[in-house]
Amino acid sequence: MSIEKRNLRIMVVCNFLVGASTTMIMPFLSLYIKSLGHFSDEYVQRWAGFIFGVTFLVAFLMSPIWGRFGDRFGFKPILIITGYGIAASIFFMGMMKHVEGLFFLRMCMGIVTGFIPTSMALISSQTPRETAGKTLATLQMGSVGGTLFGPIIGGTMADAFGFKYTFIITAIAITISTTGVLFGIIEKKKDRNASQAKNFTRKDVIKRIVDHRILLMVMIIALLIQLANFSVQPLLALYVTKLTNGGNVAFLSGLAFSATGFGNILLTRQWGKLGDKIGHEKVLMLLLVLACIFIVPQALASSLWELILFRFLFGMAIGGMNPSITAFIRLEAPLGMQGEVLGYNQSFRFLGNVSGPVLGGIVSGIIGISSVFYVTGSLFLIAFFVLWISVHHDRNHHHLHHGV
Template identity: 65%
Template sequence: MWFANFLVAASTTMIMPFLSLYIETFGVFSEEYVQRWAGFVFGITFLTAFFVSPLWGRFGDKRGYKPILMITGYGIATSIFLMGFIRSVEGLFILRLLMGAVTGFIPTSLALISSQTPKKIAGKTLGTLQMGTVSGGLLGPLMGGFMADLFGFQYTFIITSIAIAIAATIVAIGIKENREKKVQKNQQTFTRKEVLGHIFNHRGLMTIMFITLLVQVASLSIQPLLALYVNELTNSSNIAFLAGVAFSAAGFGNLLTTRAWGKLGDSIGYERVLLILLLFAALVFIPKAFVTSLWQLILFRFLFGIAIGGIIPCVTAYIRQVAPASMQGEVLGYNMSFRFLGNVIGPVMGGIFAGFFGISSVFFITSALFLLTFVILWWNVKKSTSIIRSEKRNS
């Protein structure tokens, strides 16, 4: 799974640094038009995935996660292959929309490994798995930017699709899902209404879902615009490659720390680790608005990668702890939906603010979102601690 995630993450992030540049090849457009459509094209995939993810999660609880991995793997590969032959921004938008219906390979892999991992080491294990994703995300933008400059956009899309198809084939041949625990006759099953009721009635789960949404909004707000921002900071002709370097800087920081954050969450609690990460992310995002050279942007992207590295493993491990086994896939599916909704809102929001106030304004908005998320989680932890202490005094 680690190797398959590496291939998928590397391949899907190959196209991210030059997505806005690819739109510019379709015609002569204004800067505001490219920024706006970069946000729309980037976000529409996740809008579709927002509605589909809970269905995949419920299917996984009943039938297993391996079939979902194969469907999403081959589906993503087909979508990206066709993107290399599209010649209009509207066509690219439609392909990204259709791709959303089969998006979710990496989140589903987390659900698969989580379902078969002891709770006491869930954070460490998921952090280790996340290293495969991060390693791919680290190399993907570099390789994508390099290939786009060397071979052109079309061949980069084709190579990307082949790599993802290989990852799906690895799953088909090399993964054996152990579902013995999930098919016990005496295990309780839940309807969709009961699953939603459990989420809405659980303070911690609702807070985690909302945090997932805000973190994704903040993280994705700048990504479609990063190549344009790099272009403002340098006069080099290799913009796609340099944008890939800026993308990968966050991945490198993530790679160095994601396993350690998960292990720390196992020891001191996932909510405490999340508080540290959210505050750190809020602080390191502001300086990006004031950078005057590319190396400064790369440095703060690296620090942001350190901050963001443990959020996904800690969130997944927390859900693993508090959700009943027979509904974990569906609960994780709803959490994926919140992530994908954030992936929709973030790029669109970033594109709109950049169009009106400039790209630098997006960094201030993003930092404020991370700070808001920190306050929400801190308030929930404080409230939960007060309730526990009150119950102990009463008993």
């Protein structure tokens, strides 16, 4: 087996575990906070929001920094630091006796949540340009699978072993996988003259992103994807309640949520392969239109199964977006700044994670839950037109400079 294939397989497993760890707390977070003292429901709900959101907020600030360190010192050391850091944060969450301490540990977890973008940068740097889409899509299947099954695994373990041991078992699993990175991953050393890794300042990287309009645009689209997912996510249980008379609302809303993840995993790799053949920006434009087509009918669903069907189709569309964006960055950003550029891309995604629930809450509060689907659909459509304009501007600019 080649080094590249072995590295990819190890990172898929590690990304699954790290992706699962970041979402496993979701089903029982409020229950865990409640177990730490005698608190009112209002207090528990408020702190659950703070504790869940702070990880993404801090990660938003830290992602480009980890990417920059990776560009300078290699991606493997950053994977080891962040992997063991996540494991330590989760381990001590199980020992925590105070709500404020749990908040602090989730904040620490945000500091070291650079594992997945760093793994993307590592695999990207070792992947030929012509197969970048397929390879990065395969890698994303690990993290998507983790975030899909994380809440299920977390909820099941909490019921079986209790909160404390759920954190400990998860921490041990991530420690083992990070040790696999330590001994199993072989990182090719960069040719310093070719990559000029030491010569790119932070100002150079930001200037590259701002000047290269299409590069900035795909990052904004990365934000929109997360915004779309997270704006609906907190409201899904309430929406499912309107569509069914069944008593097991938690299970049914989980099913509606998971349908998107299953659709995501199903076609992710195929979209990546198509992008390698016809261009990742073309695939991205197609997927933005499909996402709009599949999200709007969710507002018109008259039964739960209609909602689940369209959420599954929506998942198939958005599954190819992030690999297309990452592969596009792989082609457009110089090797010596790829880690930092991917870090900024991840920051845009984390910003979507934080702002999505806020947007969904405001829109649903003013004009109802179903309107959130319309707003999200229009955002995808706007993103399509802006990307289309950016692609044509980029082509015209290229022809002008080459005298075509």
